[in-house]
Amino acid sequence: MSPEIHLAQQPEADELLGRSPLAALVGMLLDQQVPMEWAFSGPYTVARRMGRDDLDAAEIAAYDPESFAELLKQKPAVHRYPGSMAQRIQTLCRYLVDEYGGDAAAVWRDAPDGAELLARLKALPGFGEQKARIFLALLGKQYGVRPTGWREAAGPYGEAGAHRSAADITGPESLAKVRAHKQEMKRAAKAKKSVKSD
Template sequence: MVATRTEVQEVQPISSHKNNYDLNFMRQKIFAYEKTIKDDFNIFKGDLLEREACSFVTSNMNAFLFGLISDSSVKAEIAWSLPYRLKERLHHFDLNKIANMDIDELTGIIKEKPALHRYPLNIAKYLKAAAELLISKYESNASNIWANGASAAEIVSRLEEFKGISHKKAALGSLLLVRDLGIDIKDKENINIAYDIHIRRICLRAGFCSQDTIEDVTMAGKRLLPEFPGRLTSSFWAIGRDICRPTNPLCSECPLDDVCEHNLSLGEDIHA
């Protein structure tokens, strides 16, 4: 069975791990580290987004969805500013009008300097398709994707129906909804750790998984924190970016040092 989908699965211990360690001990270290990074990796807090752009994507759920779709191949702050900038350029944020726009026209508006995204044509196609799907299936309101107590499994599956949203992005989207927007999703066990370059590198080096596949990394997250694997995303991402770098990892500063297998020959090739 492929483990990237969000069914509840039996979680096996990391029996092949070279270091016998207590999972609770590891979690305590990670949670302590989580406190130190605070909001450094939260796009909606701090100074990464201008106030208006941030307010728009956190108050208008169609804008949130557009930001999530745009969050690829560009810095997060560029992606999550796009909905607000697009609204400024269009002088509206009307889904019906966006759905009926000519792709070349929408591409041209995204492409105007300074361009709103590195790949204007792709993003224009994704956003137009998103507007169409929101109108036809969600009464023109993205919050209906996660309304009425939808489970994480349902939310991820619904998000994946949108062009430009991979499983990784759908998992990120559900994490942002819970963590940053306060959406009450009960089955947090189905919110997976993100299959991100930094997280993949850590999982391989630490021995949490033996192969760099989305299935293995996802299952590693489920083993480490079965009740909410996605919670590990921010901490692992921060460790991967600042400590477990592709070359010269700073193991002595790493909260995983005590439990890590230190497979340092692995993961050098996993970088942006």
Template sequence: MALHLATTDEGNTLLERDPLALLLGMLLDQQITMEKAFTSPSVLAQRMGTDHLDAETIAALPPDTLLEHFRTPPALHRFPGSMAARAQQLCQAVVDEWDGDAASLWTGVDSGSELVRRIAGLPGFGDQKARIFAALLAKQFGVTPPGWEEATGDYGKPGHRSIADVVDDDSRVKVREYKKAKKAQQSEQG
């Protein structure tokens, strides 16, 4: 599998082999570009001097230390303070609820609705983000519990609706166009 979510090969490689990096990329995917969000976990790992991200280590970091990792130029997110805190909360939840193993959220899950429920229960994830992440897991990582298509709604359908559908540069452009059209439609309605 060759991911195309991050802007660097190192970023994509980390996402492929590190479930926590993938989860953090999805957490950060708001109010910044998709590519920036999914590249930031590899930059965080570099700044922490490691080749993988560990939920227990991040959860235990002094908040000021994690904030410095997020804030150092180029910042990992447009809002480094709030996103560093949210990332730390997410890692603490992974430690407390999933024994520090992000993949255990989706490993052996019985149904698509259970998968979406588990993800939506994480700090920084609501229903829509959970459905997108579940669709990403299904479409690009083969995590397809029974009923995943129904549980992910439109994000589980073929097309170019979200990061779950980005498999190359062309699909990234199509997802961006879809999001832009959706935003314009919402502006006209509201």
């Protein structure tokens, strides 16, 4: 049974995120400098433009880079920076092919504990510390991937009842709460900056 996902806030895109581990990883990769729903609907858009109903790591890795960039640049663009994101998606897919035989779920399938899973996620191209922790929390909270110590490894993103990130979005109401949290964090960061510059 695929989990019911609401990250894209668009039924077909969310359905793909629920059944495709690679789509979930690509959505997380795209989740920067654009609204969350735009990022997480990206995998569905890419699959459609490739004439597929799912994403295949080996196919994307082998795709002509210029042609793949064009797929992302078509209107509406998949991301604010479609060219560089096309490169990042292909780099991620090449890594998955080389390290996991193209099977995205293998990244977490047999992870013995949260610390090892976090290490595997941080090793993915395009996944820094924060993105890896958020994705680990998303796996635990919504995909049922819960190796021992997963909440601790996810840090604050793993907290139950939190509204900090994509991991906590289960519908429009929680999306609004996560947005409010992010705006509060931005305000706090701005205030800190202005205090330093005074």
